[in-house]
Amino acid sequence: MKKFTTLFIIAIILFVFASGITGVKIAYAGNGLTSKQATQILQKINPHIISYNVDTHEVKYDDGTSVFVTPPNGKTRNGEVSWKYFLGQKGDLSGWLKMNLSEIIAQKTKYIAESKKSSEHTIKALPPNSASVDIEQFPQEWCTWCGPAATESALCSWESFPSQENIAEKEYKYEGVSNMPRDCNCKGPGICPNSIAYALNGYARGNWTPNDFYRVTASKDIVDINQFFHFFAMDIGTYGVAFVTCGRTDYLPAWHNHLAIHYTAAYAYQTSSYGVLVSYTDSANGLYYKNCHVPHSQDGKVSYKNLPPYNTVSINDYYNYVKKTQYGAAIW
């Protein structure tokens, strides 16, 4: 009888381990928090949050958008922000737009003045009607490296010239990606906007954080085209530096209705008879001219050989490029 009881207990222990251990791990990922508990914590700081999933790390908002946040003591991935940082931002990643215009100007002016390269920047009291900063287009070296290439272009305006390889290493490391992809079909992961802000601030000002001169503004937080124009007027017009954006390529005429999300670097704006025009560099011709020799996108719409490195489009098109996708962002 005693033997049977011991065997029975062992069997029960084995059964519990075999059937439930994975479930227990998933349910309590994130330092013992369940998805329900984590959601309740986040909803207290931001009522627009409807759910948090400790398994996928996805925070969903009531307007249908989502962001990714690492749970407490969890492993970061995809350039997502930490739990602590997210709580500090009150569950809102709208970057500079949490401040009013005068506060943003005061803070950005302080950062520029503190910068080691401040002598090379002339801060203008009022942004001019047209402005341009000296940057260079760099063809992206691999398929997923449009982010590092756009970062490299924007950093020219800070007189900072790290190699695209070094920028990619920093950005992928920040993403938690150990095997940096060097592929020709974009099979590997790309770069999230937070990682772009991290590298821009690191190389430009020596401050390795996504929350310094450059901050991420998600497309959902950009109110309208007038507010979007302020990003140009401020960074390019007032401070003489470029910034990075990502959005839908079908709004960029050179991409011929190709449907993808892609980074570019904005470096100029001007008023003309066509209205306000903005200029950006596009790194994607690198798919033909660098390592891959890719002639066309697989949908047949884009000839990488012919994709212009420097482009000028209406601000409406560039605004829609960023705004008309939940994955769009301005890192300014």
Added chain:
Amino acid sequence: MVRRFGKLSTLFLVALLFLLLFSGCYAKVSSPVDSVKKTRYIYLNSLTYGEVNNPQIASWANGIASMDVYKDICVFSAGSLKAASLAPPSLLYIEHLVIYDLAKKQIKSVINIDKGFVQIDWVRINRDWIVWKEIKYEFGGPVKIYALNRHTGEKNVIYSFQKQCYGSLFPILKDNFLFVLEQTAHNVRKDSNDNITVGTFINKIARTDLRSGKEKTIFEKKFSYPGTGGFGYASVNNDYLAFSYETDNKSTVYIYSLKNGKLSVFLRTSEDEYPVLSPDNRIIYQKNGKTVISPIRDRNNVKVLEGRAVNIVSSEKYISYIRPLDGAVTVFNRITGIKNVIQGSFGYSVLLSGDKLFFIDLPTSDKEKASRIIIIDLTENRL
């Protein structure tokens, strides 16, 4: 008297015939002049037009990628625009093929993309077939090309590449034949990142009979990697297939006769020409940064239509395209010589079917959320 009357009536009939001939009261076929006489700027909102929009299509139809029209049937690919990867760059999902009956305003059929693929693109339709392509990555395989028999409903995979396809595939549908411009890599060596370091690349145009599946190669060129070479663009009409083949420094436009299978060179330049055939055997291409038109048999007879233009299509009466400068859909009337620049839209995938102009219009105001298809009757709008 009767005989005299008969003579008179014969003379009267002959005179009437002459009068009709000289007055132009007969079925006159106006030939295109292809000379731009006047440019007019008009707003889309000032025209009478029809539209196919979301939610008329379906609530998931946020984006439209590709479109084709045959008579009253419009076929297009549409989807959610969800990103395939969270970290950019990323392709956006276009998961459905929609067959829309313009006369009945009904969605007739929706085909869903295969599991693991991201976009349905290069949609084509004619009387007997619907053809489309499914892709997974920005470049390279896996890729599938399907053909759906419109009469039997039978769906077949015409091309399926997993790894060996390297370049893009351009499927061109003509009657019961599908021309596929493909690039494949052979005897390759790869590095640790799965990239090709050494290999032989074959650029080939294959003509497949969709009824029997029989394939015939009509053009082939090889090069050793790392070299370059690939197809630029291709277009077909009733008599010819025109295509450009590009290397680093030069581009060649070839003309393939569908009637006798003869392949000839139309032009060799250092530019990329994007050749487009008109139904009356003219060829529209890019030259010195301008869009020009020439008869196939008289290539030195060049007329300038526009600065650079993309997405060019042609019928016997019209040529339509997008101007990259301002993104405006433009319609050139080849008979009157009047060029109409349609403003107030963000158009793509321009098509001409009879006297109707179709294009995909991207949402541009904060209120608009999804792409729509615009249909303009060019005759009704006096364009």
